Amino acid sequence: MSTSGQHQFRYTQTPSKVLHLRNLPWECNEEELVELCKPFGKIVNTKCNVGANRNQAFVEFTDLNQAISMVSYFASSSEPAQVRGKTVYIQYSNRHEIVNNKSPGDVPGNVLLVTIEGVEAGDVSIDVIHLVFSAFGFVHKIATFEKAAGFQALIQFSDANIASEARNALDGRSIPRYLLPEHVGSCNLRISYSAHTDLNIKFQSHRSRDYTNPYLPVNPTAIEGVVQPALGPDGKKKEHESNVLLASIENMQYAVTVDVLHTVFSAFGTVQKIAIFEKNGQTQALIQYPDVTTASVAREALEGHCIYDGGYCKLHLSYSRHTDLNVKAYSDKSRDYTIPDSSQLAAQVPPTAWQNPQAAMYPGNEYTVTAAMQAQVAGGQVPSWDPNLQAGRQTFVSTPSTFPGQSYTAPPVPGYAPSALPTGSSPLTQTSPVAHGAASMGITRPGVSPNVNIHGSSSPAPGSSPLLQANPLSRNLVQPWSQLNVRPEGVSPPGHPPYYGQ
DNA sequence: AGCACA
Numbered sequence: 076m077s078t079s080g081q082h083q084f085r086y087t088q089t090p091s092k093v094l095h096l097r098n099l100p101w102e103c104n105e106e107e108l109v110e111l112c113k114p115f116g117k118i119v120n121t122k123c124n125v126g127a128n129r130n131q132a133f134v135e136f137t138d139l140n141q142a143i144s145m146v147s148y149f150a151s152s153s154e155p156a157q158v159r160g161k162t163v164y165i166q167y168s169n170r171h172e173i174v175n176n177k178s179p180g181d182v183p184g185n186v187l188l189v190t191i192e193g194v195e196a197g198d199v200s201i202d203v204i205h206l207v208f209s210a211f212g213f214v215h216k217i218a219t220f221e222k223a224a225g226f227q228a229l230i231q232f233s234d235a236n237i238a239s240e241a242r243n244a245l246d247g248r249s250i251p252r253y254l255l256p257e258h259v260g261s262c263n264l265r266i267s268y269s270a271h272t273d274l275n276i277k278f279q280s281h282r283s284r285d286y287t288n289p290y291l292p293v294n295p296t297a298i299e300g301v302v303q304p305a306l307g308p309d310g311k312k313k314e315h316e317s318n319v320l321l322a323s324i325e326n327m328q329y330a331v332t333v334d335v336l337h338t339v340f341s342a343f344g345t346v347q348k349i350a351i352f353e354k355n356g357q358t359q360a361l362i363q364y365p366d367v368t369t370a371s372v373a374r375e376a377l378e379g380h381c382i383y384d385g386g387y388c389k390l391h392l393s394y395s396r397h398t399d400l401n402v403k404a405y406s407d408k409s410r411d412y413t414i415p416d417s418s419q420l421a422a423q424v425p426p427t428a429w430q431n432p433q434a435a436m437y438p439g440n441e442y443t444v445t446a447a448m449q450a451q452v453a454g455g456q457v458p459s460w461d462p463n464l465q466a467g468r469q470t471f472v473s474t475p476s477t478f479p480g481q482s483y484t485a486p487p488v489p490g491y492a493p494s495a496l497p498t499g500s501s502p503l504t505q506t507s508p509v510a511h512g513a514a515s516m517g518i519t520r521p522g523v524s525p526n527v528n529i530h531g532s533s534s535p536a537p538g539s540s541p542l543l544q545a546n547p548l549s550r551n552l553v554q555p556w557s558q559l560n561v562r563p564e565g566v567s568p569p570g571h572p573p574y575y576g577q
Numbered sequence: 578a579g580c581a582c583a
Contacts, residue, residue, distance in 0.1 A: 098578045125581050133581070164578055175582045 092142045093168035096132045099123070100161045104243055107158050108132055115148065116141025120173040129247045135173045142167065180267025183235045186274065187242055189228045190265040191250070196221040199262070201284055203254045204228050211244065212237035216274040218283045231274050242266045277399055294398055316367045319395040320374055322360045328387045333410045336360055339382060344369035348400040350409040363400050370394070 096108070108121050112134045120135040136142045149156045149165055156163040180188065187208075191199055201217055208214050208230050216231040232238045246266040255262060276285035278294030285291050320340075324331055333349050340346050340362045348363040364370040374392045382388035402409035 095580055122581060131580070169580060
């Protein structure tokens with residue numbers, strides 16, 4: 076008489092050693108599942124927090140009879156199966172084994188990866204996140220970031236037990252409404268484990284916090300994402316100064332390598348770090364000085380000037396929002412000069428290492444946030460460039476041998492008066508970066524050129540070591556002068572004589 | 578309260 080008489084249930088009930096459990100309480104974890112099921116046999120695998128509501132689970136016994144005994148028992152029992160007082164419905168799974176029980180995000184650790192669904196980054200403050208997660212124990216560090224997956228946060232606890240409690244309690248739940256702006260609708264938390272064990276927070280900011288280190292400097296201007304200065308209401312650039320310069324390189328017909336940039340920008344002070352990246356098809360670079368003053372001088376001096384003569388590689392400089400770059404110490408695209416002997420790493424670092432430098436650290440679903448991680452775990456100090464985007468520009472970055480032969484001129488070295496340079500006295504003088512570079516600078520911005528005005532005409536003798544550092548052909552900045560006479564194959568001498576501007 | 582994962 077029932078309509079289901081000749082119908083099977085939508086989900087077949089043929090016995091399987093895998094059982095499907097539903098109506099589980101949201102708190103349910105693996106241990107509770109095992110407690111419920113182990114009287115009937117040995118459990119070889121489980122999967123909990125399944126389904127949209129995370130209230131289903133699978134349990135796999137070693138053999139079919141054990142699963143059958145459990146289903147049979149509760150089918151005839153007056154006491155339903157329960158977890159924490161909640162009735163659990165048990166049936167045979169329509170599969171015969173549990174696959175992929177543990178995704179990387181399920182491997183417990185002391186750091187949680189929290190995705191806050193349905194909100195924009197600005198809707199949930201780091202203080203709210205801190206408040207919510209502090210209910211389970213001392214929160215050591217928080218780093219937030221925004222990616223395709225949504226607004227995410229890494230929450231570091233002292234140990235995996237506390238992290239686990241927080242995850243079990245909060246996964247799938249919402250941040251209380253009263254903690255959120257009114258316009259926010261639902262706001263579900265999706266929580267998995269991060270592979271990280273210790274976040275590297277460099278600044279206290281609205282994006283990242285280290286609660287273990289109250290003396291960590293505050294970086295009030297660290298704003299995620301956009302590197303370029305924001306536009307003010309009047310449409311003019313709102314520039315706040317920074318010790319890090321953002322250089323956009325226009326008309327980049329010639330290679331602009333880390334070494335070239337280091338040479339150019341070192342004229343104004345110690346360059347700490349450099350990172351080159353592509354943005355919207357344009358090459359950009361971040362150059363970090365120890366202080367704002369140095370950066371400011373460099374910016375004023377170099378803005379609008381060309382690295383190479385003929386209008387090539389014109390620099391446009393602005394202040395980055397970043398204050399401390401998190402770059403690979405030695406790669407094609409970045410350099411950290413604050414690390415001793417970084418140049419020695421050259422031979423040891425595979426050329427492709429930078430392309431996915433932290434891949435091993437970001438298994439599974441964290442993969443999608445790698446770029447943001449590099450930025451935000453470091454405290455929001457790095458723009459969210461994707462190193463992988465830099466493929467395909469090898470023509471410009473490989474070696475000096477790819478310079479167009481006849482038109483090569485070397486980059487400038489501000490700080491030495493062009494007039495002090497010898498011309499034609501040696502093969503090298505014609506390629507002198509000082510000569511051409513200074514000329515280029517002088518032409519582009521007469522009177523502002525740092526090489527003339529800042530350091531005056533107190534030039535060193537030709538051939539002294541600063542000149543070496545200017546030569547982009549030099550792969551190694553400490554290369555002895557004599558070695559520079561041996562040009563890399565394929566690099567032609569300059570096609571035009573040195574030009575000395577005023 | 579009704580089947581994951583790739």
